[in-house]
Amino acid sequence: MELTGQRTALLILVVVGVRGVFVEPPQPVTSLRSLAESETRLPCRYQVEDGEKVVQVTWFKELPGGGKDQIITAHFMDGHTEFGRYSGRVRFESGTPTQDSTLLIPSTEESDEGSYTCHISTFPNGNFERHITLTVWILPISSLDPVFLVEGQSYRVAASCRAVGRPLPRLSWDTDLPGQSNNRSKEGGSVSSYYSLHPLRNMDGKKLDCLVWHPGLKEPRRISNSLVVHYPPDAKISSSPGDWFVGLDKAELVCSSEGNPKPQNITWTWRGGALPDGASAVGGKLVFGRPLRLNDSGVFECVVSNSVGVGRAEYTLAITRSPRTDGPPIDNQLLIIIGASAGGLVMLLIVVVLLVNRHHRNKNKKLEMELSEKNEEINSLSRQASFRRLNSVSTDPRVQPEDYALLRVDSRMKNSEMSLDSGLPSSLVPVKAQQDDGVVTRDPELGHCREGDSPQSVVEEREDDDDSDSYQLSEALSNHFYLSNGLLRPKPHSNAILLHPRGQII
Incomplete structure (x- = not known):
């Protein structure tokens, strides 16, 4: 008799269950995915039949041990109540939770991942549920640490890139530099990548970008970076003007250099010692504040230094008694004009020769015809x-x-x-x-x-x-x-x- 009563009650519940309709979600079990620090929406909306009424809505989260943690409850007369650590972190999407029971988590955390249950209590048809599995992704947090290299060092790491995310991100490098990358993963969803090479001065300033790949990103995230290679300066001396003679005024020597870091300290020496009287160093220039003398000749040296090394350059200054009489160099544009004129004259000459040759050829033909006529006349x-x-x-x-x-x-x-x-x-x-x-x-x-x-x-x-x-x-x-x-x-x-x-x- 008792067994018959249980079967009857179960049949009644099944029939009543058929009467209720879940508009959202339609399936009993649904999987959703959300990003950490973003809003998460857990849908649950039950459509009642005529004569049916939703009395109470309750959300639960399943615990790892098999129990349930009550999150929030809404009663058609008593309003809604939040429980425990979820208080202030969750709310219903609608102002009438018994009609639309969708739950919102405004700022999702990694701990919010799990299985949720939406429990609907109706009168007189009983209780209905929907189960939702939530997966929380964490967008990668990435960083790049450049390394300052020095020319001549051995093979070593030039830059390191690190990212933390869920699921585990993937790292790669975008560069034309000849090197090799090495990736390492750690517990907690972090990954690191190291790029190594032999540092040379021509690599300084070249692109070495880190790319972070993650399923939560539409395209890889780029961390821009330029390789830094330090090298000693190269010094070079140029003169202005090029003709040095006795009495020349405002003459100067210029010392230019390239290095990383940029050289700041520049010194001048003359014949291995102090500069001649009337000559002074102004930055990278050696300026003569008076007319040149014959005894100003000699070897001038420029010494440039930075934190990596020192660069030197020498210039032998030969001063003549009088300026050179050579005419100024012909401008390249003038040479082009002269060449074009000569080419035009040659073409004109060729045309004239062809016309004259044609004229004489026609004249010779005419004379031959006249001579032939004369010969015939003479024979006659x-x-x-x-x-x-x-x-x-x-x-x-x-x-x-x-x-x-x-x-x-x-x-x-x-x-x-x-x-x-x-x-x-x-x-x-x-x-x-x-x-x-x-x-x-x-x-x-x-x-x-x-x-x-x-x-x-x-x-x-x-x-x-x-x-x-x-x-x-x-x-x-x-x-x-x-x-x-x-x-x-x-x-x-x-x-x-x-x-x-x-x-x-x-």
């Missing part, structure tokens, strides 16, 4: 002159110039033993014009044209012989021909042979 005139001479031999209009020819056969010819003499002078022998490979020839007896002679030279020789040929022709006509019935006929002669052009003897 030469042929016409030859025809005129042949026609002048006979005045008989019925006889064509090509029908007859007078030949004089030399009795001394080697190829023939015949001895013929026409009695005609050599001037009456007609000229034979040939065009064989461009060579014009005459009878060897005349000796006026030869192989290789240009047409122009032949014409000039023929023009010179026109007068003599006319005279000889008149004499030949009177000695060897006579006029009969308007025709010019040859005089009878015992050795004369008249040949027809077709090779027949008349």
Whole structure:
């Protein structure tokens, strides 16, 4: 009977439980995450049914041993009450906790991490609960400790970076320096990283940043840092002006140096001792307050020191009796202008040469064309002159110039033993014009044209012989021909042979 009563009561609770609805959170068990020193919100809101009423709301935190620690309670008539160490640290989000039971922790601590229970008591349906597991993250607290190094030291730590957080942060280095990092973790959520290298002066001022990585950060946190390397100074002396001569006024030597820390102590010596009279050191300058003298020559030394070491530099000063007569150095801009002008002139000269060459080429072509036309004209005139001479031999209009020819056969010819003499002078022998490979020839007896002679030279020789040929022709006509019935006929002669052009003897 008792067992039946328990089952009935459990069934009633299940049915009643179905009536209540949790709007937030909907799941019976929920996990949340929060950051230390920030506000944490634990949601709990129950929606009642018709005829149902929330009587009391209570928040509990589960203890490691299995017990519960009461945090806060709100009654629909008596108001709310905070308990123990939570008094003043927690509050309800709503002014009516029985309607919205969400709990707020304004400043969350690491100890607030754990499991929480929201307990709702209703009438007449009974009690309902929601369980929330809270994880508290601690954003990393980080720091970087630089180390002052000295050039020439052995391999050692150049900087150390440390971070504390929850969960455990991760550290890395952002640098171009040649070194190596070493990370170490400790209890309590702290981690340290050390960066080591061989210190050199060219590393001074270079970037050596520490990066802190944590899931609570959207991007890594950067701790900016520059490596510090101390090194002794390097001294260097420069002169102003460069020409030192007797009587020069306002002359000075300048001692410059580089070092870390910056050098502060600068001293001057002359020939290993005190400075000459009238010369004084003003900071890094050695100033002559009077005109230079010839005995001011010598070796000047500049000594620069810092906390790390000392730097020295020497300058041999040679003073002349008179200034140099060398002209001032040509300015670089003037050299550029001169070079550009010379280049422009060269280009202009090249263009002029090309234009002149083209002009002469065209002129030569024109002269060649004119010479070719003249040669053709001379050849034509030469042929016409030859025809005129042949026609002048006979005045008989019925006889064509090509029908007859007078030949004089030399009795001394080697190829023939015949001895013929026409009695005609050599001037009456007609000229034979040939065009064989461009060579014009005459009878060897005349000796006026030869192989290789240009047409122009032949014409000039023929023009010179026109007068003599006319005279000889008149004499030949009177000695060897006579006029009969308007025709010019040859005089009878015992050795004369008249040949027809077709090779027949008349």
